[in-house]
Amino acid sequence: MNGEKPIEGERKVFMTGNEVVAWGALAAGAEIMYGYPITPQNEIMHYWARLGPKFGKRFLQTEDELSAGFTTIGGVLTGKRAFTATAGPGNVLMQEPLSMAEAMRIPTVVVIQQRGGPSTATVIYSQQEVTLTCFGGNGEGLRVVYATASHQELFDYTIKAFNTAWRYRFPAFILGDGYQAKMRESLVIYDPAARGIEMISPEPLVGKTGVPGTDREAAHLRNAFSVEEELLHALGDDIEEYERVAPEIIEYDAFNTTEADLLVVAHGVVFRSVAMAVRELVNQGERVGYFRPITLRPFPGTQLREAAQGAEQLLVVESAYGQLNKLVLENLYGSNVPVRTLFRPGVGITPEEVNEECRALLAGKEA
Amino acid sequence: MEILPKMPKSWNPASKPHKFCPGCGHGLVLKALGQAIDELGIQDRLVFGCDIGCSLLAWDFFNVDTVQTHHGRTTPVMVGIKRARPELVTVAYMGDGGGYAIGSQHLVNAATRNDIITCILVNNTNYAMTGGQMAPTTIPGQKTETTPYGRDVAEAGYPMLGPEMVATISHEGAYVARGSVAKFRQLKGYLKKALENQMAGRGFSFIEALSTCPTNWRTNAEQTWAFVEETMPKYFPLGELKFPGGKEE
């Protein structure tokens, strides 16, 4: 079966989010996964380990997430699409290798299925790894973070993450969660070529052909510098490039923003409850809209400010104690629109709860 | 007898003279490695990984593809490379702190998984780069910045016997040896065999090299040599512990 495409054309399927990620990575042409078990991402490895060998793909179970991250870096350095997946405490350990990937512009792809925190907490669901995934490590957050809300998006953005990473050479993350990981949903899986999606070809950073020093220069890749000026130069270039390409990478979704007195902001699976509640309220004649950042890094700040312009108040809804809210406030700096919050750290949020909160806020305004 | 050129072909002349202190053993280990690479003709296939520690000063030492990683993490980076591109020859070069303390889980697991890589660990009985603290290999009674009255085994334990540990947990195809910069030809032989073992696909290869650190030992040339040649082998015996391709001596 080597060389055979994992998916021909497209296919309607009904599967769990973790299975979707494995298929997405296969469809993207990923060649090797490195990973360490942690709930709720385990089944990504399980499916990859089962499906992979049929298509000549490799898998390595490592001794911990430090190793999973650093072996992924090794795989990427050889010019292969390589990836790993983790969650919670594993995401904490993963930040050490990912800071190296960030420093050295190594296009790693990491899938995070968020679980409750702090510490071991729950294995179910949460949105508490936003700060860690966007800004983890001793660095500046030069990474791309896609927060998915559906199984279709898990598939689409897994493919996209490989292309973003290899096009821009910044580490790319899929930020999912335990609900998305474990629940079943229908979606269409496809061969990217059948949709006209061109996969960016990976390139080896080490192990190129020819004798170094004779036929070509040797690759001398480092992340340690002896003087501040060297660091400033390297990091300065990276920051400048990140800022330059950010507008091409940024993705968001917005609805009814020009007609909204109340603008609700949410990301990931919580956004689905928000979208349902807002559409229902609009159908009932309420002046509500929503704004959803799809990329949390880089953050669609200009777009959010624009969407918030006509609103009398904002409501930030998240399954964390203000991690999205921090990004929102930072990007709204200078605007005086009041920001209300609905925080449920590590707990799911239903459309009914959002609806109720919106109605209370709208009524408060009227009163 | 073949006369070797002064500088191995695989060295990067642009980065010489190298960045190690005068009298440092790192340069000798890397000279032996350079000669082994030349003799095997693998400059085009070798990926050299160096750790954080004084080994990081080797980031542009060779004209081979090189990646400088994090403290203790060179082994997993090389494992990742080898798993993705088995035709490459990978060398993880690290200090005793990197290999036996912060990255010991990687050494243990690469050895038990029988990863087809070569690890070279420089034993200089201290954390050199950070200014001479106790390392897992600091010998009983030895003074360091964090054992200013000498390593007290009752409190700080005993020196780590790395090759002995790796020999015990590794598998049939593993090559394990301990050499010394004080026995250059023997060390070069071990390094070459460790690379050959990888090229033959037999298994994990591990070389510990006893080395010098006059800067942190605060020793003159004579004392430095006496310590590496006479004192260290009392705790760290030289020789091959596992040799699937045949014994050296």
Ligand SMILES: Cc1ncc(C[n+]2csc(CCOP(=O)(O)OP(=O)(O)O)c2C)c(N)n1
């Ligand atoms: C995670 C982490 N912890 C600590 C350090 C600081 N550090 C840099 S080098 C080093 C010790 C190096 O000792 P060794 O590995 O024996 O190498 P040597 O310098 O002796 O050759 C330490 C602790 C670091 N760079 N990273």
Ligand code: SF4
């Ligand atoms: S501090 Fe010691 S190990 Fe480091 S370069 Fe100097 S002599 Fe060598």
Ligand SMILES: [Mg+2]
């Ligand atoms: Mg040391």
